[in-house]
Amino acid sequence: xxxxxxxxxxxxxxxxxxxxxxxxxxxxxxxxxxxxxxxxxxxxxxxxxxxxxxxxxxxxxxxxxxxxxxxxxxxxxxxxxxxxxxxxxxxxxxxxxxxxxxxxxxxxxxxxxxxxxxxxxxxxxxxxxxxxxxxxxxxxxxxxxxxxxxxxxxxxxxxxxxxxxxxxxxxxxxxxxxxxxxxxxxxxxxxxxxxxxxxxxxxxxxxxxxxxxxxxxxxxxxxxxxxxxxxxxxxxxxxxxxxxxxxxxxxxxxxxxxxxxxxxxxxxxxxxxxxxxxxxxxxxxxxxxxxxxxxxxxxxxxxxxxxxxxxxxxxxxxxxxxxxxxxxxxxxxxxxxxxxxxxxx
Numbered sequence: 001x002x003x004x005x006x007x008x009x010x011x012x013x014x015x016x017x018x019x020x021x022x023x024x025x026x027x028x029x030x031x032x033x034x035x036x037x038x039x040x041x042x043x044x045x046x047x048x049x050x051x052x053x054x055x056x057x058x059x060x061x062x063x064x065x066x067x068x069x070x071x072x073x074x075x076x077x078x079x080x081x082x083x084x085x086x087x088x089x090x091x092x093x094x095x096x097x098x099x100x101x102x103x104x105x106x107x108x109x110x111x112x113x114x115x116x117x118x119x120x121x122x123x124x125x126x127x128x129x130x131x132x133x134x135x136x137x138x139x140x141x142x143x144x145x146x147x148x149x150x151x152x153x154x155x156x157x158x159x160x161x162x163x164x165x166x167x168x169x170x171x172x173x174x175x176x177x178x179x180x181x182x183x184x185x186x187x188x189x190x191x192x193x194x195x196x197x198x199x200x201x202x203x204x205x206x207x208x209x210x211x212x213x214x215x216x217x218x219x220x221x222x223x224x225x226x227x228x229x230x231x232x233x234x235x236x237x238x239x240x241x242x243x244x245x246x247x248x249x250x251x252x253x254x255x256x257x258x259x260x261x262x263x264x265x266x267x268x269x270x271x272x273x274x275x276x277x278x279x280x281x282x283x284x285x286x287x288x289x290x291x292x293x294x295x296x297x298x299x300x301x302x303x304x305x306x307x308x309x310x311x312x313x314x315x316x317x318x319x320x321x322x323x324x325x326x327x328x329x330x331x332x333x334x335x336x337x338x339x340x341x342x343x344x345x
Contacts, residue, residue: 005200008033012204016054018231020166020212027051029235030201031098032242037197040095040246044086044143045184046194048177050201055174057209062167067160073130074172078138082176085142086183097143098243105236108229134172141176142183162216162224286321288328296327300343304329307341 011033012026019026027047034043059066133154155165184190216224293301293316304314311331319326331339 005196008197009200009204012050012201013208016205016208017212020216032238034197035242041089042189042194045189046198048180049198050205052177053202054205054209055170055177057206058166058170059174061209061213062163065163065167066171067164067168070130070168071171073127074134075175077131077134078176081135081138082142082179085139086180088143095243095247098239102236102240102243105232108232138176142180162221286319288317288319291316291318303343311338
């Protein structure tokens with residue numbers, strides 16, 4: 001446990017320091033690390049413990065740079081959405097949402113290569129847009145525990161300076177995370193392990209805030225923005241890879257590709273369903289799905305059993321092609337394929 005806390009502390013310090021440079025997103029960067037120690041439903045609670053401490057320290061350090069015109073519209077819309085997101089943790093697997101978030105973050109790749117000589121001029125976004133952004137941020141934050149980088153594009157395009165982004169984001173998120181901690185506790189999602197890991201994140205966040213008070217002065221606005229977009233893309237790749245892997249593991253899923261005589265075959269298993277896709281150069285695409293013998297008609301079952309011979313097991317696949325529909329029966333003995341027959345519907 002001590003080794004885990006030290007590893008998490010180092011990763012959290014680096015994540016919070018990097019998040020100050022890119023304007024936020026420490027939670028998203030830490031989700032893959034915390035995922036090594038906690039189940040998906042407890043990740044938001046541990047992240048919120050650390051983020052509360054980090055937000056308090058950043059507000060203290062950069063208080064004069066908070067854009068209150070953003071905060072007063074963002075926070076009221078986000079508060080009710082936090083309750084909805086936290087409540088849905090009982091019914092929705094966060095991994096599905098993490099995959100969608102990963103795809104969204106990777107979509108920022110074009111912005112990374114877009115040359116900008118300077119940051120946009122300070123803007124005054126409509127109240128409706130701020131309300132929508134606040135609601136979405138609150139909802140996703142309640143459900144996943146961290147969404148900072150998802151809305152980084154909004155802060156960057158709104159024309160805030162690097163210090164204003166760090167300070168305003170902290171002010172927007174502080175109340176949300178305090179409320180979430182109360183909700184997570186009432187839902188029984190906070191354990192001793194969650195508190196221990198969250199405390200390690202919190203200490204790292206406090207130290208990082210005071211360290212970055214000096215560090216932010218050393219970087220330019222253009223570099224700040226470039227690092228922000230790069231971090232969004234990198235975080236998306238990591239999140240998509242890890243959450244996708246965990247989702248496949250939970251559902252006993254696998255995906256494989258293999259060459260066949262006249263093309264290539266791809267096989268997909270999801271829980272108890274097994275699917276196969278074939279592409280043959282002379283016949284085009286085919287979609288195959290394993291089906292039980294009981295799904296066939298009486299005449300089809302009789303025909304298949306008549307052809308069984310000394311085979312021990314039979315596997316039936318339903319095949320859909322372009323303007324075609326048929327079945328395939330595979331006969332095995334001692335685990336070895338001994339015969340294959342094709343028959344119509």
